[in-house]
Amino acid sequence: MTKSELIEKISEKLRLPAGKAEAIVNCVFDSMVKALEQGEGIEIRGFGSFTVREYKAYEGRNPRTGETVHVAPKRLPFFKVGKDLRERVNAAAGSPMPEDHDDNDADDRDDEPSPPGYDEDDEHVS
Numbered sequence: 556m557t558k559s560e561l562i563e564k565i566s567e568k569l570r571l572p573a574g575k576a577e578a579i580v581n582c583v584f585d586s587m588v589k590a591l592e593q594g595e596g597i598e599i600r601g602f603g604s605f606t607v608r609e610y611k612a613y614e615g616r617n618p619r620t621g622e623t624v625h626v627a628p629k630r631l632p633f634f635k636v637g638k639d640l641r642e643r644v645n646a647a648a649g650s651p652m653p654e655d656h657d658d659n660d661a662d663d664r665d666d667e668p669s670p671p672g673y674d675e676d677d678e679h680v681s
Contacts, residue, residue: 558584591632601639608633 556564558580566576587605590597597605612628 594630599637601637603637603640604635606633606635607631 562573562576562580565571565579566573569576571579587597591605591607594607596607607630609630610628613626615624615626616622617624
């Protein structure tokens, strides 16, 4: 679904002019972006949460030339799907996937490895 499709759905469902639906969508997205820029987390019950992960600088390599390149520190948004959304998506697919059984949400991470220079102990997530 694209942003324009979302605006169209809201416009139809709430019987609003497209311009007002667009203003609503833009207001929600702008508020979310502003919160993430300020390092705040966003939690939408039943949907998921957005956090900002901080990564330290590290020395990487250009895969084409093999040359060493400096990678600056960065902050990236991260989305973690909520239980209700995960269950609804899996039910719609026809075969539920096994649930995560981690007792510590702070240790829930995606399965991708962290980049070099990233230290989970120094992570600042609110």
